[in-house]
Amino acid sequence: MCAMAKALILCEKLLKLCHETFPNVETGEYLHWNCEQELHRIFDLIKEATLERCDIVVENFVEYDYANECSGVEVIEDSAEVTNSSDSLVIMDSENTSQEILTPISQEWESETIDNVNFTLPEMKYIVSYYDSIKRNKLACTKRRYSKVKDYKMIARFKKYLQKNGRKQEKIAEVEKYVKMKFDDAKARFLHVCERDMQRWGGQKARLLELPFKASRTWLSFIKRKYRYVSRKITKYVTKREIDSRDDLQNAAIEFVNEVTTACKGINPDDIYNFDESGFKYEFSPKRTLSFKGEKDTVGLLTSHNANSHSYTIMPLLSMSGKLEGKLLVCLQEPKGIIGPRVSETLEVPENIYLLASKSGKMDKALMKRWINDCVEPLTAQKSIVLIYDSWKGHLDSNLYENLKNDCKRFVIPAGTTSLAQPLDRHFFIEYKLFRRKIFDRVNLDEMELDLHKRQNVIKMHSLIYNQLQAPVFNALGKYAWFSCTYLTERVKFQSVNDKCFNALYDKCEHDNCTEESFMQCAHCNLYLCLTHCLVELHYHRIQE
Ligand SMILES: [Zn+2]
Numbered sequence: 128m129c130a131m132a133k134a135l136i137l138c139e140k141l142l143k144l145c146h147e148t149f150p151n152v153e154t155g156e157y158l159h160w161n162c163e164q165e166l167h168r169i170f171d172l173i174k175e176a177t178l179e180r181c182d183i184v185v186e187n188f189v190e191y192d193y194a195n196e197c198s199g200v201e202v203i204e205d206s207a208e209v210t211n212s213s214d215s216l217v218i219m220d221s222e223n224t225s226q227e228i229l230t231p232i233s234q235e236w237e238s239e240t241i242d243n244v245n246f247t248l249p250e251m252k253y254i255v256s257y258y259d260s261i262k263r264n265k266l267a268c269t270k271r272r273y274s275k276v277k278d279y280k281m282i283a284r285f286k287k288y289l290q291k292n293g294r295k296q297e298k299i300a301e302v303e304k305y306v307k308m309k310f311d312d313a314k315a316r317f318l319h320v321c322e323r324d325m326q327r328w329g330g331q332k333a334r335l336l337e338l339p340f341k342a343s344r345t346w347l348s349f350i351k352r353k354y355r356y357v358s359r360k361i362t363k364y365v366t367k368r369e370i371d372s373r374d375d376l377q378n379a380a381i382e383f384v385n386e387v388t389t390a391c392k393g394i395n396p397d398d399i400y401n402f403d404e405s406g407f408k409y410e411f412s413p414k415r416t417l418s419f420k421g422e423k424d425t426v427g428l429l430t431s432h433n434a435n436s437h438s439y440t441i442m443p444l445l446s447m448s449g450k451l452e453g454k455l456l457v458c459l460q461e462p463k464g465i466i467g468p469r470v471s472e473t474l475e476v477p478e479n480i481y482l483l484a485s486k487s488g489k490m491d492k493a494l495m496k497r498w499i500n501d502c503v504e505p506l507t508a509q510k511s512i513v514l515i516y517d518s519w520k521g522h523l524d525s526n527l528y529e530n531l532k533n534d535c536k537r538f539v540i541p542a543g544t545t546s547l548a549q550p551l552d553r554h555f556f557i558e559y560k561l562f563r564r565k566i567f568d569r570v571n572l573d574e575m576e577l578d579l580h581k582r583q584n585v586i587k588m589h590s591l592i593y594n595q596l597q598a599p600v601f602n603a604l605g606k607y608a609w610f611s612c613t614y615l616t617e618r619v620k621f622q623s624v625n626d627k628c629f630n631a632l633y634d635k636c637e638h639d640n641c642t643e644e645s646f647m648q649c650a651h652c653n654l655y656l657c658l659t660h661c662l663v664e665l666h667y668h669r670i671q672e
Pocket residue numbers: 649650651652653654666668
């Protein structure tokens with residue numbers, strides 16, 4: 128009987144058994160097939176069936192190494208792999224496949240002819256374990272059940288064979304360990320590995336161990352599934368030099384953080400600051416969206432191409448205690464580099480925004496100096512502070528800092544290491560940008576009459592986000608940014624913007640009698656608010672100094 132037919136009969140038997148065991152359950156749905164415990168139960172049932180009630184020969188299935196094969200969900204990473212892994216599933220169809228699953232690494236059909244009778248390895252295992260489990264009349268009972276068994280000599284030879292086989296299994300495990308080690312090592316060095324290499328490594332080790340072994344396709348697919356190795360398209364290339372320079376940068380970042388933490392011992396974390404610019408396009412153009420499978424072009428809607436090429440800058444000041452200090456700098460892009468008097472008259476600037484403008488929407492040295500004098504200098508009147516910033520040339524001129532009173536320590540983050548050593552870059556801006564994305568997404572999706580490219584709305588939007596992130600609940604988030612760059616050593620638990628403001632636990636705006644759908648939860652007062660009541664009518668909490 129072919130393996131597939133056996134499997135079908137077995138399944139039918141199994142289903143019947145399930146119904147007998149759980150008579151109150153109509154369907155098989157209560158079985159969670161990916162739950163290992165359930166699988167154990169099923170296999171116990173199979174075992175029982177094969178030993179006690181079932182008359183078909185199915186021993187090959189019983190010791191199937193499901194712990195390795197079935198644990199976890201297999202992730203197929205790309206389409207190339209689909210064909211590959213379906214190859215490896217042929218297992219069930221071929222003649223001796225169940226045996227291959229049983230000992231996926233063994234090469235030949237493991238069987239032994241004893242006294243002119245052929246026994247498979249699992250058969251021998253069953254006979255021996257049955258023989259050992261019986262108290263009296265061992266041989267007679269065994270002979271009754273397994274008519275192929277003639278005398279005790281046979282049992283003794285089975286035992287010897289199984290012992291020898293046990294040693295073989297150990298060697299096979301060693302081969303597997305070696306292949307995994309070689310693979311992991313090659314991947315750590317970004318080397319290209321193909322299936323042939325894995326087979327070659329298996330062969331190498333087997334020869335050393337004097338193990339008769341052929342690295343078959345079945346063995347290969349077993350290893351690939353077990354360690355979740357899949358074929359992937361290479362998406363990025365690096366040179367040896369780049370790897371080395373990456374190591375160098377990592378070392379430079381570590382050294383810099385050490386230097387700062389040593390120099391700042393005893394200084395209040397409230398007085399240690401990181402400042403950095405972050406650029407925003409007036410338009411929000413996300414890179415991904417949900418869409419239809421197989422479509423030729425996935426199109427994103429812009430309000431104007433002009434807005435998509437124009438940008439502005441924001442700059443916060445984040446303390447090591449996780450607080451956002453003072454006002455948020457917003458530098459708009461204006462054709463003449465200034466906000467004209469007529470616009471100024473009508474423009475409402477919330478108290479937490481420090482508004483500047485330039486032709487490019489980027490900062491320059493003159494604007495930096497203005498910001499330092501207006502926003503940083505007042506901090507130094509009473510105390511000495513520490514400033515940490517990156518090596519952008521607009522930051523470096525020491526004339527910029529000449530008006531700062533007291534002894535102000537300054538540290539410049541080495542070029543190329545900002546993603547490792549700049550707290551704002553490392554974790555803060557990503558949360559900030561997520562907040563902004565939420566606003567754009569909701570406005571676009573609900574087709575709200577709110578032009579987010581207008582100066583006034585840009586300013587309001589940043590006033591809202593900044594005010595929300597100044598809520599005490601987000602101090603931990605700010606601190607985490609420092610922790611993630613290793614300035615702080617104690618692990619910081621924090622609530623993200625998503626956790627706190629966009630948890631969607633309540634779907635109605637709680638502002639007076641508003642009937643709108645809520646957009647966010649205020650991080651200060653915990654009210655759920657619609658976009659009108661948080662953004663259009665700016666929901667604002669004054670920050671205690
Ligand atoms: Zn509030």
